[in-house]
Amino acid sequence: MRRFLLILADLVRGDTQADRVVPPTGFTARLTLFSAAAMTFLAVFALALSLATGRLAHNWSAELARSATLRLSASDDQIAAQTQAALSVLKTTEGVESARALSEAEQQALLEPWFGPDVPIADLPVPQLIEIIETRKGYDAEGLRLRLAAEVPGAVLDDHTRWRRPLVRAASRIRTLGLLSLALIGAIMAAMITLAAHSALAANAQVISVLRLVGARDDFIARAFVRRFTLRAISGAILGLALGLGGIMLLPAAQAEGGFLTGLGFQGWGWIWPFFLPLLAGVVAFWATRSAARRILRGLA
Numbered sequence: 001m002r003r004f005l006l007i008l009a010d011l012v013r014g015d016t017q018a019d020r021v022v023p024p025t026g027f028t029a030r031l032t033l034f035s036a037a038a039m040t041f042l043a044v045f046a047l048a049l050s051l052a053t054g055r056l057a058h059n060w061s062a063e064l065a066r067s068a069t070l071r072l073s074a075s076d077d078q079i080a081a082q083t084q085a086a087l088s089v090l091k092t093t094e095g096v097e098s099a100r101a102l103s104e105a106e107q108q109a110l111l112e113p114w115f116g117p118d119v120p121i122a123d124l125p126v127p128q129l130i131e132i133i134e135t136r137k138g139y140d141a142e143g144l145r146l147r148l149a150a151e152v153p154g155a156v157l158d159d160h161t162r163w164r165r166p167l168v169r170a171a172s173r174i175r176t177l178g179l180l181s182l183a184l185i186g187a188i189m190a191a192m193i194t195l196a197a198h199s200a201l202a203a204n205a206q207v208i209s210v211l212r213l214v215g216a217r218d219d220f221i222a223r224a225f226v227r228r229f230t231l232r233a234i235s236g237a238i239l240g241l242a243l244g245l246g247g248i249m250l251l252p253a254a255q256a257e258g259g260f261l262t263g264l265g266f267q268g269w270g271w272i273w274p275f276f277l278p279l280l281a282g283v284v285a286f287w288a289t290r291s292a293a294r295r296i297l298r299g300l301a
Contacts, residue, residue, distance in 0.1 A: 028200040032229055035192035036236030036285070037243070040277050043185045044244025047277070050178030051270045057171035068141075068159040070099075070130040072152070083128050086152045090132060093147070095139025102129045189233075189281060190288040197229055197292040208297070222293035226286060233285030237278035245274060 070090070074082045083101050090099035102110075107129060141159050148155040201208070208221055248265045266274065 028196040028203075029232060031196040031199075032193055032232040032285070033236040033239075035189055035196075036233040036281050037240035039185045039189040039192075040237040040240030040281055041244045041247075043182055043277050044241060044248060044274050046178050046181040046185065047274055048248055048265055050175050050182070051266060051273070053171045053175040053178065055267070057168045057175065068132040068134065068157060070132060070148070071156040071158065072128040072130065073125075073154050073156075074128075079128055082152055082154070083130070086130055086148065086155055089144075089147055089151055090130070093139055093144055095135050095137055096132060096144075097135045098133045100131055102131060186280070186284055190284050193229060193233060193285045194288045194292045197225060197289045198296060200225065200229075201293060201296040218294070218297045222290065222297060225293045226289045229289040230282050230285045234278050234282040237281035241274060241277055 070086055072079065072082050072086060087099055087101065090096050107126060110129075111126070141157065145157050148157060211221060212218075251265050
């Protein structure tokens with residue numbers, strides 16, 4: 001920790017004489033700024049995607065985990081008796097916290113997105129739906145199915161398992177891909193900055209030779225390159241962060257109508273995470289430039 005703080009203080013304080021070793025402008029400066037800005041811009045969206053899919057996986061799991069639906073299909077003169085029999089079975093089932101039959105208006109609201117608001121539900125052979133809320137311990141789904149088959153023929157229990165697992169699995173995989181994208185972005189940034197550092201060192205080979213003749217040590221020369229390229233990377237990352245957050249703010253807010261296609265930005269404490277990206281870019285640039293500088297200087301010896 002002390003070593004890190006000393007390095008950070010050295011980067012901030014700098015050395016006027018050492019800074020003259022590194023060209024302030026040119027191809028390498030533009031390449032470092034552009035790569036850091038572009039990679040940070042992409043990292044903002046990769047991070048937003050990872051956090052958003054994490055929220056989706058948690059929300060989908062929470063909403064479907066403790067609920068189930070019982071579907072009853074019977075003739076008009078038997079549906080009421082079947083519903084009452086099913087409710088009696090559910091009330092005596094361990095692990096079922098509550099159960100209620102959905103009203104006609106509620107079932108119409110469920111069909112509205114597909115058939116419109118004026119669907120004549122009374123004239124359609126729509127099965128009666130019963131909403132089941134589990135306790136934290138849950139119930140024995142297979143045992144409940146056997147009881148329903150014996151006492152309420154035609155009842156179909158849907159515990160949402162077939163819906164919940166694929167959705168949560170898909171969201172988790174997308175989140176993993178987002179994190180993998182962040183790692184790849186960091187690797188590409190390191191490669192670009194390393195290339196820029198190689199070019200700058202090779203272009204200043206004669207200057208480095210003169211500095212060595214007058215007594216400059218390799219640590220002095222390497223520190224100059226590391227500081228300049230690290231600060232360039234942080235500056236580019238701040239620009240990319242500003243552009244990325246601007247793009248995130250233009251995305252549509254979370255809406256029920258839009259499903260998972262909306263609300264892909266940051267929420268709550270999630271807005272803190274993108275502001276660590278310039279610091280991360282600086283760390284990547286520091287180690288990439290430091291490694292490249294030492295390797296090139298050994299080759300020029």
